Amino acid sequence: MAAQPPAPAIATSASAATPTRGYWATVGRRLMRDRVTMACALVLALILLAALLAPLIAPHDPFLGRMPRRLRPFGILNSLGMSDNPRAILEHPFGTDELGRDMLTRILYGGRLSLFMGVTPVFNALVIGGLLGIVAGFLGGWVNTLIMRTIDVFYAFPSVLLAIAISGTLGAGIVNAIVSLTVVFIPPIVRVSESVTTSVRTLDYVDAARASGLGTLSILRVHVLRNVFGPIFIYATSLISVSIILASGLSFLGLGVEPPNAEWGLMLNTLRPAIYTRPEVAALPGFAILVTSVCFNLLSDGLRSAMDVRI
Numbered sequence: 001m002a003a004q005p006p007a008p009a010i011a012t013s014a015s016a017a018t019p020t021r022g023y024w025a026t027v028g029r030r031l032m033r034d035r036v037t038m039a040c041a042l043v044l045a046l047i048l049l050a051a052l053l054a055p056l057i058a059p060h061d062p063f064l065g066r067m068p069r070r071l072r073p074f075g076i077l078n079s080l081g082m083s084d085n086p087r088a089i090l091e092h093p094f095g096t097d098e099l100g101r102d103m104l105t106r107i108l109y110g111g112r113l114s115l116f117m118g119v120t121p122v123f124n125a126l127v128i129g130g131l132l133g134i135v136a137g138f139l140g141g142w143v144n145t146l147i148m149r150t151i152d153v154f155y156a157f158p159s160v161l162l163a164i165a166i167s168g169t170l171g172a173g174i175v176n177a178i179v180s181l182t183v184v185f186i187p188p189i190v191r192v193s194e195s196v197t198t199s200v201r202t203l204d205y206v207d208a209a210r211a212s213g214l215g216t217l218s219i220l221r222v223h224v225l226r227n228v229f230g231p232i233f234i235y236a237t238s239l240i241s242v243s244i245i246l247a248s249g250l251s252f253l254g255l256g257v258e259p260p261n262a263e264w265g266l267m268l269n270t271l272r273p274a275i276y277t278r279p280e281v282a283a284l285p286g287f288a289i290l291v292t293s294v295c296f297n298l299l300s301d302g303l304r305s306a307m308d309v310r311i
């Protein structure tokens with residue numbers, strides 16, 4: 001279990017709060033000692049900061065193309081034998097795309113949509129699926145059967161095919177892609193939250209809370225939610241990398257972000273013809289997806305290890 005069970009309901013609030021502070025202090029110390037997790041957190045913070053500050057730090061307009069400058073190589077290569085101006089090296093440090101748009105600018109702006117479409121569906125699924133799973137696990141009986149058998153229907157379809165089918169039915173667009181990915185991620189989160197809630201509801205401190213006269217909502221909020229949230233949250237963070245890849249895949253297939261918006265998956269699609277002439281430029285969006293996904297995966301693993309403590 002990811003969190004230390006709270007003291008029984010008959011304990012004072014002060015005595016119940018002390019273990020909680022000690023637990024999170026221990027988690028923080030373990031995270032600080034994990035160099036891989038901290039390095040991934042730093043990389044993700046830099047990617048997020050660069051995406052948020054794209055209008056301020058991007059050197060060019062992300063939508064302005066110049067056909068005479070299409071598919072330029074990296075700046076250092078572009079300047080060799082082409083210009084006597086030293087500033088030409090920094091004019092397009094990551095080259096240009098098929099329409100002559102600056103790749104560095106497009107990568108920075110593309111990070112905004114890619115991160116948004118990676119985090120938003122997981123957050124939506126965490127709220128919806130977490131609530132459904134907690135209700136199913138705590139109440140049990142016919143409520144559990146109804147919710148879990150309905151969720152099992154979605155497991156008949158692979159997640160990729162389900163996302164493509166929903167997006168294809170709804171049509172291309174950011175909102176439709178987010179809806180399709182939310183539907184894809186709800187079933188696994190429901191299953192995880194139902195499993196951990198079922199194991200928590202039979203513990204002694206929950207029985208003591210019932211014996212003390214607390215209502216169902218109070219027990220869920222005070223004694224169940226804060227003990228099952230850790231495992232559910234950790235599992236949800238591991239889905240962000242999958243969400244980024246699926247969102248990029250939908251955009252690559254023309255079912256997600258539409259041109260001329262900058263998004264890493266869409267950029268991979270539009271740069272496909274350049275893979276043989278400018279492979280270093282065409283590979284940049286894929287490299288951004290790879291780094292971001294790997295960092296989210298390693299960060300999730302580090303959080304899981306840090307929160308698996310006993311005090």
